[in-house]
Structure formats: C-alpha cells, structure tokens
Amino acid sequence: MSSADAGTQAETTEAEAEPIPTDERREALVESLRAELGDDLVGSHIRPGDDVWVRVSRDAWRAAGDAVKHKLGCTYFDFLSAIDWLPSPFGRDMDSQEDLVVHGAEPKEPAPMVAGYAGGDTRLQVFARVSSLEHRVGVTLKADLPDAEPSIDSWIPLYAGANWHERETWEMFGITFVGHPHLIHLYLPGDFEGYPLRKDFPLLARRVKPWPGIVDVEAMPGGGDDESDEGEGASE
Amino acid sequence: MSVVLASLTPAYWQSTLLKLVVAAILVPTTALILGIVFLFKVMSWMQSRKGPQEAGPRGLLQLLADGAKFVQKEDLVPDKADRFVFKAAPLVVLMSTLLLYTVLPASEHLVIANLDVGIFFALAVSSLSVIGVLMAGWGSANKYSLMGGLRAGGQLIAYELPMVLAVVGVVIQAGTLSLNGIVLAQANGSIFGFSGLGNPFVLTQFIGFFIFLAAVQAELTQPPFDMPVAESELVGGYQVEYSGFRFLTFFLAEFATAFAFAGIAATLFLGGWWFPGVDPSSNAYWVLGPVVLFTKIMIVSFIIFWVRFTYPRFREDQLQAFAWKWLIPLALVNILLTAVLKVAF
Amino acid sequence: MTAISDRQHLSELAARAADNRLNVDFESEGMTLNIGPQHPATHGTLRIVAKLDGEQVVSAEPVAGYMHRGYEKLTEVRTYPQVTTLVNRIDWLGSFANEVPFILAAEKLMEIEAPPRAQHIRTILFELSRIANISLFLGDLGIQLGGLSVGFYAFRDREFVLNQIEAATGGRFHPNFDRIGGLKDDLPKGWIAETHTAMDKLRAFCDEVEDILIGNEIFQKRTRGVGIIPPEIAKSYGLSGPNLRGSGIDWDLRRDMCPPGLVYDKVDWKVWTHPDGDSFARSWIRLQETREATKIVDQLLDSIPSGPIMAKVPRIIKVPEGEAWVATENPLGEMGYYVVSKGDLVPFRVKIRSASFNNVSVVPWVCRGVYVPDVITILASLYFILGDIDR
Numbered sequence: 001m002s003s004a005d006a007g008t009q010a011e012t013t014e015a016e017a018e019p020i021p022t023d024e025r026r027e028a029l030v031e032s033l034r035a036e037l038g039d040d041l042v043g044s045h046i047r048p049g050d051d052v053w054v055r056v057s058r059d060a061w062r063a064a065g066d067a068v069k070h071k072l073g074c075t076y077f078d079f080l081s082a083i084d085w086l087p088s089p090f091g092r093d094m095d096s097q098e099d100l101v102v103h104g105a106e107p108k109e110p111a112p113m114v115a116g117y118a119g120g121d122t123r124l125q126v127f128a129r130v131s132s133l134e135h136r137v138g139v140t141l142k143a144d145l146p147d148a149e150p151s152i153d154s155w156i157p158l159y160a161g162a163n164w165h166e167r168e169t170w171e172m173f174g175i176t177f178v179g180h181p182h183l184i185h186l187y188l189p190g191d192f193e194g195y196p197l198r199k200d201f202p203l204l205a206r207r208v209k210p211w212p213g214i215v216d217v218e219a220m221p222g223g224g225d226d227e228s229d230e231g232e233g234a235s236e
Numbered sequence: 237m238s239v240v241l242a243s244l245t246p247a248y249w250q251s252t253l254l255k256l257v258v259a260a261i262l263v264p265t266t267a268l269i270l271g272i273v274f275l276f277k278v279m280s281w282m283q284s285r286k287g288p289q290e291a292g293p294r295g296l297l298q299l300l301a302d303g304a305k306f307v308q309k310e311d312l313v314p315d316k317a318d319r320f321v322f323k324a325a326p327l328v329v330l331m332s333t334l335l336l337y338t339v340l341p342a343s344e345h346l347v348i349a350n351l352d353v354g355i356f357f358a359l360a361v362s363s364l365s366v367i368g369v370l371m372a373g374w375g376s377a378n379k380y381s382l383m384g385g386l387r388a389g390g391q392l393i394a395y396e397l398p399m400v401l402a403v404v405g406v407v408i409q410a411g412t413l414s415l416n417g418i419v420l421a422q423a424n425g426s427i428f429g430f431s432g433l434g435n436p437f438v439l440t441q442f443i444g445f446f447i448f449l450a451a452v453q454a455e456l457t458q459p460p461f462d463m464p465v466a467e468s469e470l471v472g473g474y475q476v477e478y479s480g481f482r483f484l485t486f487f488l489a490e491f492a493t494a495f496a497f498a499g500i501a502a503t504l505f506l507g508g509w510w511f512p513g514v515d516p517s518s519n520a521y522w523v524l525g526p527v528v529l530f531t532k533i534m535i536v537s538f539i540i541f542w543v544r545f546t547y548p549r550f551r552e553d554q555l556q557a558f559a560w561k562w563l564i565p566l567a568l569v570n571i572l573l574t575a576v577l578k579v580a581f
Numbered sequence: 582m583t584a585i586s587d588r589q590h591l592s593e594l595a596a597r598a599a600d601n602r603l604n605v606d607f608e609s610e611g612m613t614l615n616i617g618p619q620h621p622a623t624h625g626t627l628r629i630v631a632k633l634d635g636e637q638v639v640s641a642e643p644v645a646g647y648m649h650r651g652y653e654k655l656t657e658v659r660t661y662p663q664v665t666t667l668v669n670r671i672d673w674l675g676s677f678a679n680e681v682p683f684i685l686a687a688e689k690l691m692e693i694e695a696p697p698r699a700q701h702i703r704t705i706l707f708e709l710s711r712i713a714n715i716s717l718f719l720g721d722l723g724i725q726l727g728g729l730s731v732g733f734y735a736f737r738d739r740e741f742v743l744n745q746i747e748a749a750t751g752g753r754f755h756p757n758f759d760r761i762g763g764l765k766d767d768l769p770k771g772w773i774a775e776t777h778t779a780m781d782k783l784r785a786f787c788d789e790v791e792d793i794l795i796g797n798e799i800f801q802k803r804t805r806g807v808g809i810i811p812p813e814i815a816k817s818y819g820l821s822g823p824n825l826r827g828s829g830i831d832w833d834l835r836r837d838m839c840p841p842g843l844v845y846d847k848v849d850w851k852v853w854t855h856p857d858g859d860s861f862a863r864s865w866i867r868l869q870e871t872r873e874a875t876k877i878v879d880q881l882l883d884s885i886p887s888g889p890i891m892a893k894v895p896r897i898i899k900v901p902e903g904e905a906w907v908a909t910e911n912p913l914g915e916m917g918y919y920v921v922s923k924g925d926l927v928p929f930r931v932k933i934r935s936a937s938f939n940n941v942s943v944v945p946w947v948c949r950g951v952y953v954p955d956v957i958t959i960l961a962s963l964y965f966i967l968g969d970i971d972r
Contacts, residue, residue, distance in 0.1 A: 127919075136838055165938075548723065551954045
C-alpha cells in the first residue's frame with residue numbers, strides 16, 4: 001500500500017495483526033506512470049484490490065493522458081469532471097432558515113479545506129477516469145488548478161469523448177480547457193451567469209424556500225439516539 | 237322493374253344532378269365506414285387494445301365526433317403561407333377522389349358514368365392528387381412540409397407506373413378498358429373450361445394483383461410507404477400545418493381514396509359486382525351488386541390495412557428503388573407473359 | 582400598418598431574437614432542420630440541430646439540457662438515504678438500476694456488506710429493471726421505424742414485469758428500495774412463482790418481436806449498415822452497454838468488473854456481442870440481452886438464500902471519509918457514481934457518470950453524411966433516456 005501524501009486512507013483496518021494487503025498490479029501501474037512522467041506525478045493512492053488514484057501537475061495533464069492511453073493501454077474513456085474542495089459556506093443547507101432567522105443561530109464556520117485521495121493543494125481539482133478493457137483496470141487521474149486562473153489542457157486529441165465532459169465542467173466550475181474547439185454551454189441557457197457546482201454558488205431552491213429544518217420526532221422505541229436528521233417533507 | 241324505372245326517365249340534368257349528389261354523399265360515408273371498421277376496430281384488435289369506446293355504442297360514432305370536432309376548429313393559415321395555394325390544396329386532393337368515384341360500377345347500371353375508357357380515366361384522375369400534395373407542401377411555408385411534399389411527390393409519381401402497368405395486364409386479358417366490360421369478361425370467362433366460377437383475374441394476374449396492391453399502398457402513403465407523412469419523423473409531413481376542416485378534408489380524401497382504390501382492385505381482379513352463379517344481366521344485381529362489391533372492397537381493404545399496421549417504413553431511396561428496380565420490371569414481365577399467353581390461347 | 586403586417590413584423594422579430602438566443606453559431610449554407618425538442622422520435626426533450634444538404638446531413642449537433650435538474654448539486658444537500666429517491670429518476674425506465682451503484686459506493690466506504698439474501702434479491706431486481714427498460718426499447722424501435730403495433734405489444738407485456746416490481750417494492754416506476762446495507766423489505770409471498778410466469782411471458786414477447794420486427798426485411802434494410810461505429814471510436818467516446826458490444830468489443834461490467842454486492846458470478850449466463858457496429862447490431866444485442874436477463878432471473882429466483890434482508894447499520898448514516906467509484910452495467914450502459922465523502926451525513930460531491938451522456942455525444946460523429954430518416958434510426962438504436970443525459 002503506497003501513498004505519497006496526506007490523502008486519508010479509508011481502509012486502515014481495525015486489527016493491526018492483519019497483514020496489510022498489497023496490490024502488485026496497481027503498484028506496477030503507478031510505477032510505470034512515474035517512469036513516464038517523472039516529477040509530474042505528484043501524488044498517488046491505491047486501495048488494494050479496488051482502485052488507484054494518481055495526481056499529476058497541471059502542465060502534465062496532456063502528457064499524463066498520453067501516458068495512460070498509450071503506455072498503459074487505457075483506451076476507454078469513462079468521464080472527466082472537477083471537484084471543488086472548499087467546504088460549503090452555507091453548511092449543509094439543512095438548517096432551517098427560519099431557525100437561523102428566528103432564533104439567531106450562529107452562521108457556521110466553514111471547516112478547513114481538506115483534499116481527498118492522492119492529496120491536493122488547491123480548491124479546484126480536475127479529475128478524470130479511464131479504463132483499460134483488456135487489463136480490466138481503471139485509473140483516476142487528478143490535477144490541481146490554481147484559483148486565479150483555472151485552466152488546463154483539453155483531452156480531446158486523446159479521447160474524443162472528452163468534448164462534452166469538458167463543456168460541462170467548464171459551465172459548472174468555470175474551468176477553461178485550452179484547445180477545446182467549441183467551449184459553450186451544454187446544459188445551462190446561453191446567458192447564465194455563475195458556475196453552479198462551485199461551493200460558493202448557493203443552491204437557489206433552498207434560498208427561495210426555507211428547508212423545514214429539525215423536525216420534532218418521537219424517540220424510536222428501544223432507546224433514543226441523537227436527534228433524527230431525516231427530515232421528511234423535502235420539497236425540491 | 238327495369239320497365240318501371242325506364243318509364244321514369246328523368247331529364248339529363250336531373251339524372252346528372254342525382255348522380256353527383258350520390259357521389260358527394262358516398263365519399264364521406266365510405267370514408268367513415270372504412271375509418272371506423274379498420275382504423276379503429278381492426279387496428280385496435282391487432283394491437284391488442286380496445287380502441288375508442290365512449291362515443292356511441294362501443295365507440296362506433298367516434299368518427300362523427302371527430303368530424304364535429306374538426307369542423308368547429310379555428311381556420312388557421314400560417315403567416316408566411318401562400319393563402320390561395322394553402323387553401324386550395326386539400327380541395328384538389330378531394331376533387332381527384334370524387335372523380336374516382338364517378339367510374340366505379342356497383343352493378344351494370346349503377347354507375348355514374350359508364351365510360352368506355354373507364355380504367356384509363358380512373359388512373360388519370362387519381363394522379364391529380366399529386367398536384368394537391370405538392371401544393372400543400374409548398375404552400376405551408378414550413379421546412380417539414382416542404383420535405384414531406386417533395387418526398388410525397390416523388391413517391392406518388394414513382395408508384396403510378398407500376399399501377400398502370402399492372403392494369404395493362406388486366407386490360408390485355410379482358411380486351412376492354414371499360415370497367416363494366418372487365419367485370420363481364422371475368423363473369424363470362426372460364427377456367428380451363430369450367431365456367432361455374434367465371435375467371436376472376438386474380439388467378440391469372442396474381443403478379444398484377446400484388447403489384448397493384450403495393451402501388452395502391454404507396455399511392456395512399458400508407459406504411460410501409462409512408463415516408464411523406466412519417467409520424468415519428470416529420471410529424472405529418474405535408475399535412476402538418478393543416479388543422480380543422482382542411483385537415484379533415486385530407487383525412488376524408490385519404491380514406492375515401494382507399495375505398496375507391498379497393499373498389500377498383502376488386503373490380504379488376506376479383507370480379508367487381510358479379511357473384512358467381514348469378515347471371516350478369518339479371519335484375520338481382522340492382523341490390524346484389526353493391527352488396528357484393530362492398531364485401532370484396534372490405535376484403536381488399538383488410539389486406540391494405542393489415543400491411544399498414546405491421547410493417548416498418550421504407551426509407552425514401554429504398555422506396556424508390558423498390559418501385560423502379562423491382563415493381564416496374566416485374567410488371568413489364570407480367571405484360572409480356574399475358575400478351576403471349578393471350579395470343580397463344 | 583395594418584394588423585396583419587404588424588403581426589408578421591412581430592413574428593419576424595421574435596424569430597430573429599430566438600435565433601440570437603441560440604448559443605451555437607452556424608454558417609448558413611443548406612437548410613437547418615430542428616429535430617425536436619418536441620418530437621415523437623426522440624425519447625424526450627432532446628434537440629438535434631441538423632444542417633442538411635438536400636436529404637443528407639452535413640452536421641448534426643445535439644442540444645441537451647432541457648431536462649437538467651442539477652442532481653450533482655442536489656446530492657450535496659441530501660442525506661445518503663435520501664439520495665436514492667433522487668437518483669431513481671435519472672433513468673426512469675429501469676429505476677432500480679440507478680440506485681444500485683450509489684448504494685454500493687456508500688457500502689464500500691462504510692465497509693459494510695449486505696447479507697447474501699439482500700445481494701441476491703438486489704441482483705434480481707436489477708435484472709428486472711433491465712428487462713423493463715429494454716422491452717420498452719424494442720417497442721419504441723418499432724414505433725420510430727413505422728411499425729406501430731410492436732409498441733403496443735411492448736407496453737402490454739412490460740406490465741408483467743412492472744407488476745412484479747410493484748409487488749416487491751411498492752412502486753412501478755420509482756421503487757426507491759435499495760438501502761445501505763441491504764434492502765428495505767423482504768419479498769412478498771408468492772412473488773417467486775409469479776415472477777417465473779412473468780419471465781415466460783417476456784420470453785414469448787421477445788420471440789414475437791424477433792418475428793415481427795428484427796426479422797422483418799424492411800427493418801433489416803433500414804438498419805443494416807446504418808450508423809456504423811468502429812470499435813476505436815466507441816472506446817474513445819466512452820460508449821457502453823449494447824452500443825459498445827455492438828461494435829464487437831466483448832466487455833460487460835457484470836462479468837468483467839462486477840462490483841462486490843451483485844451475484845453474477847453465481848449464475849450461468851452469456852454476453853452477447855455483434856461485430857458489425859451498425860444499428861441492427863445494437864438492436865439485435867438488446868433483444869438477446871432481454872432474453873438472457875429472463876434466464877438470469879429464472880436462475881436467481883431458484884437459488885435465493887435465506888437470511889436477513891438488512892445488515893446492521895446505524896440509524897443515522899455517516900459515511901466515513903474517502904472517495905469511491907462504483908460502476909455497474911445498467912440497462913442503458915455503464916452507470917457509475919464517484920462519491921466523495923467527508924464523514925458527514927451528506928455526500929461532499931457525487932459525480933454521476935450516466936451512460937446516455939456518452940452515448941449521445943457520439944451523435945455528431947456518427948451522423949455525418951447520413952440521410953434524415955437514418956438519423957432517426959441511429960438515435961433509436963443508440964437508445965438514450967433524457968433523464969440519463971441531462972441528470
């Protein structure tokens with residue numbers, strides 16, 4: 001099990017006596033990528049028997065795609081999208097606006113920004129997944145993007161299917177793809193302003209109609225837990 | 237009885253007026269009957285559903301209700317449409333249908349115009365509907381209509397040739413162009429000397445029958461030849477801008493033409509108003525003729541509509557290829573064989 | 582100005598304004614035809630802007646988003662059990678199949694395994710949703726190509742499957758039955774026998790469709806050689822399901838990369854491929870897959886293990902921190918969820934990889950130079966659901 005960064009590992013097993021499983025195939029995969037990309041391979045994470053994550057530097061995005069496609073034989077394109085690691089300033093948006101307004105609850109302190117597997121330093125991260133059908137393995141690639149100028153090379157010359165995925169990522173996150181022939185809106189109307197999937201873009205439905213909030217429920221028979229948070233009656 | 241009727245001889249203009257009124261009533265009535273029986277009941281049965289049940293007993297008055305609905309709708313003409321062409325198009329199509337009914341014989345005397353060139357006249361006027369379709373497609377000022385109209389024009393013209401050629405085989409065998417003459421030729425003919433059943437041309441002209449039915453299917457723009465009105469593609473084709481009474485006219489014309497063509501097919505191939513065993517010149521045909529013809533029309537219509545509900549549709553180029561590369565050569569071969577065999581026997 | 586020319590002037594202005602609002606720019610040579618968004622042929626509100634040269638298509642650009650509901654944003658404010666309700670509605674014809682990858686991803690992060698009985702029944706319902714989905718496709722294929730009767734037969738015979746799904750889950754279209762750690766309820770009494778009967782009826786339906794549609798000469802003329810997608814293009818666009826197997830690529834997630842939690846390895850079944858890559862290949866494969874699914878369900882029904890239907894899960898579900906990707910072979914293709922969790926009640930980010938999104942993105946490539954009726958045939962054979970494209 002190899003991980004290069006502060007990416008948390010979900011499979012830290014309970015019993016220390018159990019041998020930590022290794023995944024030679026995926027480790028070899030990471031090694032061959034490291035041989036191709038050298039210093040541009042900034043982080044990696046393997047969940048043994050399951051999956052592998054690799055983080056590359058922004059300038060090597062195209063080269064990384066080239067490496068996985070031609071060196072590793074991952075010719076099948078799954079998807080490409082982005083993650084905004086900023087914890088939402090609106091919290092879970094499940095506390096009732098009425099509660100906040102009426103009872104004057106404190107606005108939440110946004111939690112510190114923590115990135116996921118294979119690490120990450122910036123707020124916006126592009127990630128893509130490709131698979132090799134012959135070897136039955138898939139790899140998720142990530143790349144950090146600077147906040148000031150979130151742009152990255154387009155993957156269209158390598159995977160033609162990236163066209164629509166990059167369009168959607170641009171309109172949802174505001175990430176520009178250099179070399180994309182026709183970067184226009186896919187889902188949103190032509191004059192839409194803002195980038196909806198960014199965390200600081202509020203979920204407008206919850207602004208328009210306040211969430212019911214904490215619902216008074218009876219304690220379940222056989223011992224009550226902390227308050228039930230499954231508010232029914234959601235109307236979205 | 238013919239003596240009584242002869243003594244009632246009306247003036248020429250009176251008898252013509254009577255015949256025209258009959259035709260005018262006949263056209264919507266037959267369309268209604270065909271529509272109810274086949275479009276609603278038989279189609280529903282084939283598609284394993286019940287069909288309309290509300291209007292009238294077991295839904296039999298549905299078409300009347302539909303007709304009333306269409307008649308009371310707003311008369312819409314698209315903004316950019318050529319008003320005259322747009323309004324005239326359904327009438328041109330209906331006119332060709334009405335003309336078709338004038339030569340269809342329900343018995344030897346029950347015919348509006350007993351022309352010596354009956355079938356020739358019928359084929360000629362049936363092709364007038366092409367003009368109406370092209371007018372509709374162009375006059376609607378709509379890309380879909382235009383495409384549908386052009387497709388329809390090409391298709392209708394392409395399938396007239398097989399129809400005519402199939403009829404030529406019948407004409408050669410009967411020796412006359414008159415529709416009554418063709419019926420009599422079938423009635424008085426004999427199969428290998430056995431004259432009990434006459435000689436319905438479907439037996440000898442089975443190739444012609446098949447070609448004729450295929451061509452009729454295409455002339456009516458029914459599936460598998462319904463590219464021009466492909467519902468799931470052009471959504472109505474050349475008819476898409478028509479609503480209310482004008483659309484009703486198209487609808488009426490389509491079913492009435494189906495009835496008329498089935499009548500012509502029955503006359504040419506199945507013996508028309510003649511029933512085997514009853515002498516063609518007997519007076520029973522004043523009543524029996526229309527009944528027999530009606531039955532035969534229902535049989536032919538069943539075949540037409542059965543094919544309509546079953547087959548997917550041809551693509552336009554495949555449709556044309558079918559006509560030009562298959563039906564027309566086959567029809568020519570049929571004519572050749574008929575001519576040779578007619579001379580030989 | 583008279584009233585009529587006023588109206589004409591206004592309609593002209595409106596048309597020009599609408600054209601300007603269109604956010605794709607085209608040079609105007611030849612005719613531009615809008616197929617959709619209201620159209621009986623496209624499975625929902627998909628708009629294809631086709632530029633024609635006579636009857637041939639020069640370019641066909643799909644415009645999606647008429648049904649975009651913002652699922653990925655909505656999942657960020659839903660607790661994990663609430664997400665299944667949302668996610669049912671992505672591919673609404675085979676709804677149970679949408680819940681499964683998400684639940685499996687959450688189970689992977691929580692390191693919970695559903696009991697064998699639940700896994701078994703989950704697989705049965707998964708295959709039933711596949712049958713429900715694809716039998717509608719077969720009917721719809723007939724409708725789009727002109728043979729209307731097959732559509733009615735499909736709706737009639739699909740009722741048997743929907744009745745079974747309703748008997749088990751309570752909902753015909755949106756079961757909302759999968760739970761983290763198992764299923765909501767156990768099966769009702771008599772369900773197994775009834776489902777066997779339903780599978781027999783569906784097999785009879787498949788035979789009927791083969792007779793009336795797939796074996797029909799006109800259908801074959803319309804679909805053979807139309808819309809050929811070579812395997813390299815299929816892989817680089819990320820096509821999945823029968824679209825991929827129709828190009829000759831032998832890849833089925835149920836066999837090759839099955840996530841733990843579905844029991845396909847216990848069943849004897851076959852993956853269907855076809856080398857041609859045309860519309861006929863894709864349609865034919867879907868017919869065979871429906872038959873195969875009925876056989877899988879029959880085998881599974883006879884071997885359901887007994888036991889609990891739900892593992893021990895806490896009442897309030899907080900999924901530990903981590904990221905997980907699970908993809909399954911849904912009726913439409915490969916559907917996957919990339920779940921990013923921060924240890925909270927709600928997911929941090931869910932990326933929904935839906936099959937139709939990739940399947941429709943190949944339309945511009947495949948529709949160059951075909952005739953307009955062939956565009957309909959290609960769309961029919963690629964088979965997408967709008968909810969799957971637009972999420």
